Amino acid sequence: MTSTPATAVDLPGWRHVYSGKVRDLYVPSTDQAPKTPEASEAPEASEADGGAPADGAMLIVASDRVSAFDHVLEPGIHGKGAVLTQLSRWWFDQLAVPDHRVAETGALPPVPADVSERAMIVRSLDMFPVECVVRGYLSGSGWKEYQTTQSVCGVALPAGLADGDRLPTPIYTPAYKAPLGEHDENITFERTVELVGADAAEALRDLSLSVYARAAAVAESHGVILADTKFEFGRDTSGEIVLADEVLTSDSSRYWDAAEYAAGRRGVSFDKQIVRDWLAANWDGSGVPPRLPHEIVERTAARYRELFELLTSTPAPRD
Known part of the structure; x- marks a missing residue:
């Protein structure tokens, strides 16, 4: 069984609908989209679809949480959410295929500044x-x-x-x-x-x-x-x-x-892999995983x- 992800923060103009291991999903707070199915019913990997209507605008916010061996670990990797989101954006721009990003418009709430580097507005898909x-x-x-x-x-x-x-x-x-x-x-x-x-x-x-x-x-x-x-x-x-x-x-x-x-x-x-290797050497897989040492966090972030x-x-x- 996986560990439970940390609680998502409130964002002005956006309503939280789902959290995966490392990302949180929001819809515009005025949107009447139904809540996501219970976590036991929702595919963890389908973080691009959090229960909003097809093609409805959503906000994906990448956290600094890190998971390994089906557990969310403590502490997170500082800066990870921003680095991975910006890398995704860069790759989307390199690839000549349709992707799920949506341009910010006046019809949508603004992306809060404190999560802007680790957030993308996307359309919900089947x-x-x-x-x-x-x-x-x-x-x-x-x-x-x-x-x-x-x-x-x-x-x-x-x-x-x-x-x-x-x-x-x-x-x-x-x-x-x-x-x-x-x-x-x-x-x-x-x-x-x-x-x-x-x-x-x-x-x-x-x-x-x-x-x-x-x-x-x-x-x-x-x-x-x-x-x-x-x-x-x-x-x-x-x-x-x-x-x-x-x-x-x-x-x-x-x-x-x-x-x-x-x-x-x-x-x-x-x-x-640095995290996986340390965890494999220092945890037998039972109970709650140990906290990651500062050195492992810093090396992974680097x-x-x-x-x-x-x-x-x-x-x-x-x-």
Whole structure:
């Protein structure tokens, strides 16, 4: 069972409707959208859809909370919400695909200044119950599965691969978005067809592979390897498939230092792997996780900022 996210703050002009592990969702306070289903019924990963009517304006606010092994940890990583939100915005601008952002207009409440760097106004979508994972390198849960089956999510791979190897070609390995409190489940493409239909499943696969290829090339030009990532998509009221949620952040992706990789030091990452490694070494998985030491928090925050600056060539947001 997951830990309960911290209570969201009140924002003038906006009504809180849902909190995931790390983000809080709001609708305009004059909006009559129904409240979100109970947390046990709402998909945790569908933070782009918090119960507002389709295409209704929503405010996604990224907190500094950090999660690992299905628990929200204490303390948070200072500055994380701003860095990841700004990175999502930057990536949305690089990608030639429709996304869920909405321009601020006089018809909407202003975004409060104290959350503006970590907030995006978006439209609510009919979200697909699938995390669209693309892997260009063999690592993480994919590596564990490969050792047993020589495949990942039903995709057969060549024999003799090692942890961190670049794959002959990127592979699409979707996951079913489980309800809050349950683990997401890696699934085959055929299972995706059963969940969303053949046409949508093919469109999600093709879009995911295309966006990954573009993003991986951009990252490589900045000295960074995009080892794998996950995308989330939804349909708007016209039926168009739209890229939603966060995109290509340090929390939704595995980024490696290309120079370190070339030198044989694989997996030197720009994400919360520092947190995962410390927690795995200092917690047996039972009860409440221990508090993160100051050093772990600072190192993780620094890695988030470093990735942002490498990719965007601009200073990272600060606390």
